[in-house]
Amino acid sequence: MADIINDSIFGQWETKVFTGINISMDLSRDSKEDNNTNPHTPAYGSLVPIGVQVLMYIMYIAISLAAIGGNGIVCYIVLSDPRMRTVTNFFIVNLAVGDILMAVLCIPFTFVVNLILGQWPFGAVFCVIFTYAQAVSVFVSAYTLITISIDRYIAIIKPLRPRMTKLQAKLLILAVWLVALLTPLPTAIVSKLVPQNDTEGYRCTEDWSTPIQRYYYSMALMLLQYFLPLIVLIFTYTRIAIVVWGKQTPGEAENIRDQRLAASKRKMIKMMITCVTAFTLCWLPLNTLLVAGDHNPSIYYFPHIEYIWFACHWLAMSHACCNPFIYCWMNSKYRAGFARVFHFICCMPLRQHPDNPLHSFVASTDYRQSQSTRRGQALTNNGHCRAQPRKVHV
Template sequence: DEQGNEVQVRWAALLILLVIIPTIGGNILVILAVSLEKKLQYATNYFLTSLAVADLLVGLFVMPIALLIILFDNAWPFPTALCPIWLFLDVLFSTASIMHLCAISLDRYIAIKKPIQASQYNSWATTIIKIIVVWLISIGIAIPIPIRGIEEGNGNSTNITCVLMPDRFHDFILYGSVAAFFIPLAIMIVTYFLTIQVLRKKAYLINKPPQRFTWSTVSTVFQRDTTPASSPEKVAMLNGSRKDKTLSYDMPICRTSTIGRKSMQTITNEQRASKVLGIVFFLFLLMWCPFFITNISSVLCNSCNKEVFQKLMEIFVWIGYVSSGVNPLVYTLFNKTFREAFSRYITCNYRTTKPIEALRKCSSRISFRSSVAENSKLFVMHGMRNGINPIMYQSPMRLRSSPIQASSAILLDTLLLTENEVDKTEEQVSYV
């Protein structure tokens, strides 16, 4: 008995040092980083903050009690009425962590697939609504536990084992595992590969930049009056008419290369972010898959040894808990802004750096827009002077692809993606 108690104490100390403390500390650092760093305050990272809150709650309320259960030889050390509440929190926070990863993968795929539409609805309020929906789904999955447990539990029993018994929770274990793990897993796998496919397609088309573009038209027509009775310089302006004629224009090589470099940098950053997402999802699959497979097998296999399943569940659930501490480690290794913020917070330095790079980018965008506007004015002046008959003109910022070259079809999408994301650098791209 003494040797057994000593082994339990050693396991408890190991779990505290390697799992509980890193989970609590790492997720607190993530919450601080997103709250204090301006460069990290955008929609995807608000999902990360909510994910960190769920993982932090696992480290604060679920892991310590699970550790006490180990120390008390798998007996529930608290009043029996609290057992279903703890199981509810366990399932709720773990499911919320999984659902957040699923929501992040969906949100990222939509943002890359349809950047224009996503940017229109990518507001703070929309993000909050998405986060609330994720938590409501998690609550809906976990809520049967306290209801069924409180109704069927025996409040006078002592030395109970606080687990979801297959006899009482047969349907919940089966359908809850499918809803909380296997469906989100399928969504994450599909969206991940679709995201990689879209990024490869965009990168391929950007590497073959189009040479000719067609400017779309506006409703004002400039027409030169060539009748003898008219003045040679008289120009009639006809409003309210719109024709389908277009103007072919050769874009300067320097501007094409600049746009290509900016767009390619955006695609490269997104590809790196998707690779990190792949690492996060792989670790998530590696850590939670054994638990949920064993969980379902304990219900479906009636002839299997229940004690063996129970021992496996005790091991695999802690492997699943490790997932809550892995995410901050992944952020630290792959994101420079998170890494710098964590290093400062550990030394109790909470001052944020000024976003000088953002000011520099803002000035470059203003310069680019000014040059486009100036070119538009010059074109209109020369068109009126040289007697363009009849041409409709629009600013080059409203660009559409020429039917001559099909590979330019994605350029507008890429240009707007680059502009809407303000040419994200490595520090500005979310890596999860």
């Protein structure tokens, strides 16, 4: 194993574990010249065209902005509305915070180092901070999904048990962060700057004593970050689905309230199953590539492997912006919250300028709508089903 996984394999391909590997590639050099002098240099094939690099820039910037904006709105919707401050929504906010951390630390710096600079220019301290923070953010997202599934599991499978309180939810969130901070601690210890071959630059990598240590730590971290959460999520939501969509007990009657509660549970479970599915599909290609590469490092020498890696890495990073779209699509309360935020953003410049000719129209329209709403509410409160004719006094 030690002979197969040797240090030369990481000359151009730098391994850094945060559920994925961060491969530092020099896209601006022609591989033919390197292949004639160094048999261990990966065979990139042809130079990556400028147009493809520009497309990659746009793709990474798009998911980064969407993740920060979408998850920021999710946090605002929950924290600004007291009715939205439920246990499940607290977990969703924690999931959004983990995705924001991913979007701020993982996506931009991986993008800048791999696509623009080809080296690590941010110094030794930031090398440790960002490498460690990347691992923490993935753990927060994965284990928050587990806490949500366990909360739903207890509420549906064992309805007679007391529901989780908000204080207990906050303590569980604190435990998630504690586990997320402690588990990848070896990443912070071994991460350091290493000089690149034949250049004056440095690469940020994990400097292990032996390659076999790197391999086992990579496998352990991947198991804890992806496969273990996936197993727990599949088990819990399978049991929940059997109960929620299972057969009704013969002779059991349901009133309208029970039907409404059951429909609400099914909607919430559908939304969370969709989130788990997005997590599984987004991270599966990259983790498959990592497992295959750890067992057979020669695949990193395949022609055009850089395209495959970027596609898998971009898909994994795009998970940070998936959940807000799922909430907006499948939950009416979040959809209404997003609508309020976008309405405020779009209408704020108009309402801040009274001299705008459209301002008087908008103000008068809002006034008429509010007056109409008040009249309708007054009629409803008086018990009238429709407007009464006005009496004419002679």
